[in-house]
Amino acid sequence: MNIRIYMLGTGAAIPINRGLPCIALKADSNIYLLDVGEGCQSRMFKTGLSPLKVKTVFITHLHGDHYLGLFGLLQTMHLSNRKEALNVMGPKDLFNLIEKYMELRLMNIDFQLNFIDIEEGREYSDEKITAIPYPVAHTIPAHGFLVKAGKHVVSYTGDTGPSSSTIEYSRNADILIHEATFTSAMREEAHEQGHSTSGDAAMIASRAGVKMLVLTHISARYSDENELYVDASRFHKNVVVARDYMTLIL
Numbered sequence: 001m002n003i004r005i006y007m008l009g010t011g012a013a014i015p016i017n018r019g020l021p022c023i024a025l026k027a028d029s030n031i032y033l034l035d036v037g038e039g040c041q042s043r044m045f046k047t048g049l050s051p052l053k054v055k056t057v058f059i060t061h062l063h064g065d066h067y068l069g070l071f072g073l074l075q076t077m078h079l080s081n082r083k084e085a086l087n088v089m090g091p092k093d094l095f096n097l098i099e100k101y102m103e104l105r106l107m108n109i110d111f112q113l114n115f116i117d118i119e120e121g122r123e124y125s126d127e128k129i130t131a132i133p134y135p136v137a138h139t140i141p142a143h144g145f146l147v148k149a150g151k152h153v154v155s156y157t158g159d160t161g162p163s164s165s166t167i168e169y170s171r172n173a174d175i176l177i178h179e180a181t182f183t184s185a186m187r188e189e190a191h192e193q194g195h196s197t198s199g200d201a202a203m204i205a206s207r208a209g210v211k212m213l214v215l216t217h218i219s220a221r222y223s224d225e226n227e228l229y230v231d232a233s234r235f236h237k238n239v240v241v242a243r244d245y246m247t248l249i250l
Contacts, residue, residue, distance in 0.1 A: 001027055001128070001149060001150035002027070002028050002248040003025070003026070003027055003149050003152050003249070004025075004026045004176070004249050004250070005024070005025050005026075005247065005249075005250070006023065006024040006026065006045065006047050006245070007023055007214075007216065007243065007244065007246040007247070007248070008024055008040060009022040009023075009037045009040065009043060009244060010091075010216045010217070010218055010221060010243060012218060013219075013220075014065075015037075015039070015197045016219060017220055017223065017246050018063045018064075018218060018244055019037060019043055020039065020040075020215070021035040021037045021065055021066050021067065021158075022034075022035055022036055022040040022043065022048070022069065022106075022198065023035065023216075024049055024155065024179065025072075025147060026049070026148070027128040027149045027150075028053045028128060030053065030128045030129075031054045031055065032048055032056050032057075032058065032129060032131070033056075033057045033058065033073075033215060034058050034060070034141065034147075034156050034158075034177075035058070035059060035060055035066040035067070035158060036059065036070045036073055037065050037068070038065075038068050038069040038072065039069060039072070040069040040072070041069070041073045041076045043244070043245070047093035047245060048112070048215070049082065050228060050235060051073060051077050051082075052077065052080055052082050052084075052135050052180070054077075054085065055128075056086070056089065056124060057070065057073075057086065057088045057089070057090075058089050058090065058124075058131060058132075058133075058145050059089070059090030059091065059094055060090075060136075060142055060143055060144065060145070060156075060157075060159065060202065061087070061091065061140055061153075061158055061159060061223070062090075062091050062094060062140065063095060063140065063159065064247040065239070066114065066158065066159070066233065070088075071107060073100065074086075074098075074107060075107060075108075077108055077109075077111065078108055078109050079190070082110070083110075083111055083154060083242060084111060084182065084232070085111060085112035085113070085114055085180070086111060086112070086113055087114045087124070087135070088113060088114070088115055089116040089124055090116075090118050091117075091118055091141065092118075092119060093175050094113075098113070099208060103110065104219040108126075118143050118208065119131050119141070121133065122186060125206055127151060129147055129148060130147070130148045131145050131147045131148075132145065132146040132147075132169065134165050134166070134168075134169040135163075135165050136148045136159070136161075136162050136163045136166060137157060137160050137161040137162070137165075137194065137197075138159045138161065138194040139193065139194035142159055142160065143158065144158050144166060145158075146170065146173070147199055150250075152174050152250045153173040153174050153175075154173060154174060154175045154179060154250075155169060155170035155176045155177065155208075155210070155240045157178055157196075158175040158180045158219065159181075159194065159195060160194070160195070161176075161190070161191050161194050161195060161196055161206070162191075162194060162200045166178070166204050166208070167207050169206055170204075170208040170210055171208050171209055171210075172209050172211075173208065173210045173211070173249070174208065174212065174250060175211065175212045175213075175214055176201075176204070176205050176210040176212070177205060177214045177216055177224055177226050177242075178196065178201035178205065178214070178215060178216070179196055179198060179215075179216060180198065180200075180201045180215035180216065180218060180241075181193070181195040181217050181218065181219050182197050182199060182219055182221075183197055183198050183199070183222070183227050183228055183231065184198065184199035184200075184231050185237050186198070192205075195217075197231065198215055198227075198228040198232040198241075199231045199232060199234065201215055201235040202227075202231075202234065202235035202239060204234035206235050206236045207233075209215060211238065212238045212239075213217045213226055213236050213238060213240070214228075214237045214244045214248070215232060215239065215242060218241070225243070226240075226241075228241050
């Protein structure tokens with residue numbers, strides 16, 4: 001199976017020098033989105049990815065930088081005459097919000113939406129991947145996703161402070177995509193906000209025994225990504241600081 005991971009948006013909160021969180025995992029011709037920050041569909045087009053090929057969207061939690069792009073994505077799909085059903089796995093409140101939008105005629109969709117409530121603890125599975133949600137430690141209910149595609153395993157945390165469940169679910173994964181909003185110099189502030197430092201992420205990766213650590217959700221305060229790399233590389237030997245439009249090939 002041909003697996004590629006496109007880091008479409010690697011920033012946090014405000015898109016000053018990085019796009020908002022959005023990752024596309026492509027398994028052969030199927031595309032799966034992990035979080036959908038604003039402007040995600042525009043970044044897909046720039047990368048040569050078609051929104052019509054998106055099979056399932058996974059939303060980790062309901063902070064705006066992780067889900068507000070879903071509405072624009074759905075509208076783009078509608079305007080592109082999408083007919084195939086779309087699966088959306090996320091918090092139940094997101095589904096209620098989408099239904100309210102449609103009830104008020106603020107958004108038109110001519111294709112079927114299949115909602116999967118992340119709180120029910122069910123895994124998602126189709127002919128290409130299996131995605132298992134796991135709880136993480138944020139300021140509101142939030143989940144990461146463990147994605148299995150053929151022989152490859154990728155874990156994505158979404159927003160989280162250091163979490164034992166990330167270690168448990170990510171053990172021996174090929175890639176751990178872990179948020180690293182700050183460096184260790186701002187550890188106290190990071191933990192107060194339910195976030196991790198690059199050092200935290202590397203220690204989690206080391207304890208989980210993952211092969212590669214990819215840092216994302218980088219605060220706009222960091223113009224030099226080397227600060228995060230140096231911080232993380234003290235604890236894990238294979239660290240990549242993600243950049244917008246970076247592609248990882250498994």
